[in-house]
Amino acid sequence: MLLLELYKNVELRPFIPAVAEFQSRLAGIEAECEPLGLSFEKEVQTEQEIFFALISQKALAFDVTNEMGEVWDIRLEPFSHFKSRSKKITFPFMGSNEQKQQNISEWIIALCNWEGFFYTQMQSISRDCCHDIIRMVSNVDFNGVSDSRYSTL
Structure with missing residues (x-):
């Protein structure tokens, strides 16, 4: 999704910084x-x-994961930085991890620009709602990714 498309939808504007950061962190x-x-x-x-x-x-x-056993954390550094200090990278499928999802959820919310936009009907995501969404995500197959399809990565 292009950032311009997000800008066109007033309700999604607070997420522009989060999407831009995801693009940056996942680059490469x-x-x-x-x-x-x-x-x-x-x-x-x-x-x-x-x-x-x-x-x-x-x-x-x-x-x-790299050859030294370090696990890349999207919240801490871009993938490109992790890759630059790694000789070999593996992609073990872990599936749904509630603590990881909670940490990333809080990071996403922190990245959003909630004060930069005024809404007549504000429906911001609270921590309680965040927990509900995490419970829903626990049942998600990550856009079709499953353990059996990617066990060799």
């Missing part, structure tokens, strides 16, 4: 493992839909 990962770049399976129209689309990115279902 597709060259290593094609289906793991930032993608939206369907058009998003609401805060809940974009939040769900971000938290269910395929790359988040993997513990990207």
Whole structure:
């Protein structure tokens, strides 16, 4: 999804910084493992839909690991930085990890620009709603990624 498309939808504008950061942090990962770049399976129209689309990115279902046993954390550094200090990278599928999803959910919310836009009907995502979405995401297959399809990555 282009940032311009987000800008056109007033409800989604607070997510522009989060989507831009995801684009930056995931840059280069597709060259290593094609289906793991930032993608939206369907058009998003609401805060809940974009939040769900971000938290269910395929790359988040993997513990990207290097030869030293370090695991890449999207919140701490871009993939390109992790790759530059690694000789060999593996992509073990981990599936749904509630703590990881909680941490990334809070990071997404922190990246959003909630004060920059005024809404007549504000429906911002609270921590309680965040927990509900995480429970829903626990049942998600990360846009079609499953353990059996990617166990050899």
